[in-house]
Amino acid sequence: MMKKCARVLAVTGLIVAGTSLSVNAAGDDMQTQIDGIMGALPKFAVPMREVGDRFQNMYFAAEGGNWALASYMSKYMDKAMNPAKVTKPKEYPDWRSFYDGDFAAVNKAIAAEDLGTFKKEYSAVIASCNDCHAGMGYGFIEVKKLAAPADQGIEYKLSSKAADVPK
Ligand code: HEC
Known part of the structure; x- marks a missing residue:
């Protein structure tokens, strides 16, 4: 538009x-x-709320064997940041390189439906989320893993394949 x-x-x-x-x-x-x-149009703060929620949900989807939901959460975690392409053109590339770089290992584990690797990479990437926060002057926003998904209104324990997400 x-x-x-x-x-x-x-x-x-x-x-x-x-x-x-x-x-x-x-x-x-x-x-x-x-x-x-x-x-x-939103800058970083509004889409980051969605990033935070989708990131939390993704874990429980993977754990529940709902790999399509995990993949879907990751896909829209990334897309949530699209307004920043226009509103924060200087900072958006940092998100891009985070998602295509550090986050790629999480996406790979989802695609492989490998829960052990997913859990390891998921925990590791939290430090990268927080590094970016600190680097941009938001060291006081520290991501932590929740004990339950951010959104309760979805069935996480539903068997699906990562490749089931419509293109
Ligand atoms: C490219 C840098 C960058 C990366 C990577 C990043 N963030 Fe953020 N995040 C920010 C900035 C900047 C803010 C503060 C928003 C503002 O004031 O514009 C923020 C804010 C947040 C907030 C608070 C939103 C609110 O207002 O309630 C959450 C939650 C969050 N990020 C989650 C995450 C998660 C989870 C990850 C990793 C999967 C992540 N962020 C990765 C830059 C980043």
């Missing part, structure tokens, strides 16, 4: 360059609207 808006703005900009003041004002309105949309 933002790409489309940017394109519309670019076109508006071209029109403004060659025409009257009133069109210029329309361009300003458009910019104000875009600034408004940007301001309303």
Whole structure:
């Protein structure tokens, strides 16, 4: 959606360059609207709540043999951060390299449906979550593993295959 808006703005900009003041004002309105949309999009704090919950849920899904749910939680833990591509373009690549790098071992264990490796990698990656928090000035947000899933309204003990998640 933002790409489309940017394109519309670019076109508006071209029109403004060659025409009257009133069109210029329309361009300003458009910019104000875009600034408004940007301001309303979440930065890190809102999606991180979802990251936190999905991260907790993933553990219980794996433990319950619901590998599709574990895989699904991981997939949308990552997608939850998408607004930050637009709102925090300087910081988003740090998330990308975390998920594609440190977190890859967790995803690999989910794909292999290997609970022993999953538990080991899951515990290890918590330090990487917290390293990023400390590195960005949020050392006071320390992730800890919960004794129960963040969301209670899902059946975690349901046998499924990691590959069952629709594309
Ligand atoms: C790229 C850096 C980065 C990584 C990696 C990262 N976080 Fe965060 N996280 C942040 C930042 C920054 C905040 C503070 C949000 C803000 O103020 O913008 C945060 C906040 C949080 C919060 C508090 C949200 C709230 O407001 O209640 C939770 C929970 C959280 N992160 C969980 C995690 C978990 C779990 C992981 C690992 C799976 C993780 N984070 C990995 C940067 C990161």
